[in-house]
Each structure stands twice: as C-alpha cells, then as structure tokens.
Amino acid sequence: MAARPAGPPSRPRRRLCPSACRGRGLSPGARGLVCLPYFSGERTPLHDPHARGVLFGLDLTHGRGDIYHAALEGIAAATRHIVETYREAGSPPTRVMAVGAGPAGSGSRPHRT
Known part of the structure; x- marks a missing residue:
C-alpha cells in the first residue's frame, strides 16, 4: 500500500469541465484570468509555430471553473x-463548426466574444 502524503484530507476530485462554470455566476472575463490558447503554436x-499559450492573471482565488471559462x-x-x-479578405x-471534447459537453456552446 502506497503512503499518502501528509496534509489536509483529500477531497473528491472534480473534472475540469463545463459544469465547473455552471451556477457559479461566472460572467465574461473569467474574473481577470486571460488565456492565450496557443499551446501548439x-x-x-x-x-507562428513558436507561439506559446499562457494563463495570465492566475492567483490562488481562481478555481477550475475560472480556468475553464x-x-x-x-x-x-x-x-x-x-x-x-x-471577412476582411472578402x-x-x-x-463555423466546433469539434472535439470541448463541444461534446453541453456547456461549451454559449461562449462568444
């Protein structure tokens, strides 16, 4: 049996998913958290294949829902x-079609900029 690390009792893990945003009053802006989604260039x-993703403004008050948002x-x-x-090019x-794991969760469609 593996030893458990010392610290507070473990809590059930919640997945980083659309339900993490629901019912939490998250409005546009993700509480100041900004994501540049260039994790593969x-x-x-x-x-730009060298572009890199970033989470800017992350602090200890942000939760999974904020990150997902x-x-x-x-x-x-x-x-x-x-x-x-x-559009500018005529x-x-x-x-526009969304594919992959994100759109499969029903909470991802309402997000617009």
Missing part, C-alpha cells in the same frame, strides 16, 4: 480573429 491567421473565452477570441481575417465564413 498558432496556425491561422498568425502562422478563460480557456473557452481564449478559444472563442482566437476563432473570432480567424473569422474577422477571412471571404467571410458561412459556418
């Missing part, structure tokens, strides 16, 4: 940047 419209806002802002770039997108 950026492809469109910046084309900031990530969704960052992704929404990056998507808006892409749409605006295409080819506005007629549809």
Whole structure:
C-alpha cells in the first residue's frame, strides 16, 4: 500500500469541465484570468509555430471553473480573429463548426466574444 502524503484530507476530485462554470455566476472575463490558447503554436491567421499559450492573471482565488471559462473565452477570441481575417479578405465564413471534447459537453456552446 502506497503512503499518502501528509496534509489536509483529500477531497473528491472534480473534472475540469463545463459544469465547473455552471451556477457559479461566472460572467465574461473569467474574473481577470486571460488565456492565450496557443499551446501548439498558432496556425491561422498568425502562422507562428513558436507561439506559446499562457494563463495570465492566475492567483490562488481562481478555481477550475475560472480556468475553464478563460480557456473557452481564449478559444472563442482566437476563432473570432480567424473569422474577422477571412471577412476582411472578402471571404467571410458561412459556418463555423466546433469539434472535439470541448463541444461534446453541453456547456461549451454559449461562449462568444
């Protein structure tokens, strides 16, 4: 049997998921937390493979819901940047599709920038 680390009793772990935002009164801005979602570089419209993601403004008062909320806002802002770039180039997108694990959770769709 593995030894448990000393410290406060363990609490059940909650997943970092949309339900972490629900019912907590989180409004746009994620309580000052900003996420730049370039964790694998950026492809469109910046084309910078060296771009790196960041969570800015994180402190001990932020929780999982704040981090998730900031990530969704960052992704929404990056998507808006892409749409605006295409629009300015004269080819506005007629549809934007979200795929992957984020959209599978019903709480991710209402986020807009």
